Amino acid sequence: MQTPAPDAPILFFDSGLGGLTVLGPTRALLPTAPIVYAADYAGLPYGKKSDAELAARVPALLGRLVERYHPRLAVIACNTASTIALTHVRAALDLPIVGTVPAIKPASELTRSGVIGVLGTEATVRQPYVDDLSAKFARDKTVLRHGSPELVTAAEGKLRGAPVDPATIARALAGLTEQAGGDAIDVIVLACTHFPLLQDELQAAAGPGVTLIDGATGIARRIAHLTQGQAWPKTAAPGIAVFTRSEDRPPPPLAALTPYGIGRIETI
Template identity: 65%
Template sequence: MLFDSGVGGLTVLAELRKLLPDAPVIYAADLAGLPYGTKSEAEIAARVAGLLGRMSERYEPRLVCIACNTASTIALGMVRDVLEIPIVGTVPAIKPAAAMTHTGVIGLLGTEATIRQAYVDNLEAEFANGKTLLRHAAPGLVAAAEAKLRGAPVPPATIDAAVAGLREQPKGSEIDTVVLACTHFPLLEDELAEAFGPEVRFVDGAQGIARRIANLTEGQEFSREQPDFAVTTGPLETLVELGNAFSALGIDGLKQF
């Protein structure tokens, strides 16, 4: 089961399909709780742990992936305490970014809740020691990504504000690598790439998450008792509006949780 506040987890599902095309998937979108980035840590931890507890009782998944940086950096430990199945989290891809950068200056775009976490501080200390990590909260990109999947235009001002939030910091002009620390943000990589310019490369955690899931399920047999489906905590109509995006990744059933 892949869990996200919205549909950013589809970027993870796309990579998972490449490695495990036969794996049955339930996608859970907590659209009633979107966005997570503006909520307090206590709210996020309680909501995510509670929802995943109830969803696991109902659907009995063999593994849960929290395909959301905000939820993972805050609630991963609590969820692992609650559930007795493997839990794969999503954390900002600071380690690969540190290996990629040539200038030593890395940008990180995330939600407000993600960029302030000690979890991110620890990743920076462990993997980007001696480098400069500039962080910027870009919550507007979440709504822009969701809108893009519905076929709506992406507001250029939203992209420009995210770029300026990094570029206008000291050493911002030297950024050559940007961590997309929200699973929604890779949906906007084309728009961000155009705004940042050709010298900037992007990195996110989707491929690494897919590899981790493949590793944890190695040797297991996959079979489908029913077609793959998605559930939402919010209005079903909101999920239906995104039906084409789900169908493109092999999920045609859309349900209310």
């Protein structure tokens, strides 16, 4: 690739607002980086879609976004899209692509009980990729999984100012702890970028003996490494949030996005 111009943005892509949990730590490391944050509201929720649908949809949509915004690097800030479509995206696009995968390796290093919970979307937790990560990094551990589409809805609602129903949190955790051996879980991998938006609620319900872990800081470090030595603007400019048009789900208020450095909303 040619050396990118200083104003070439980093493109973050997710089905919704969950990728903001990756954008946050990235901005902490690269405070003047231009940002385009893309949310596929027309396709949300990804966890309910088939693998074939996402393998076709994600590369096509990212291709449109790359043509429009000319990023230096794209981040698939979505576990479901990454576990299903990352290979297809890398084959289709000629720029660095950073994916998001469940943080099973660090979880296996943290657990003392040897029992790890993986909380994600239904599509993510069923992926062979998760089998491979478990076999590679947690072979001598018990890895229990549960898919909770309710948490995606709750996280989106929380950013819009809606209260989080404690029963939603309780059902998601029960999906792990009520499995055989689930009472011994001491580390839970938040394998959906939406779920750290509910960190406080999940931690309060899980209790102090359970550690919640996600991969956002590691992804941010990877982005910083891949862009090391590149030129950036001297001062930060407000980022752009772009949403695919959905009749059922309008973009959130700009005030919900300004804490993440977003200053303008567009739709495509």
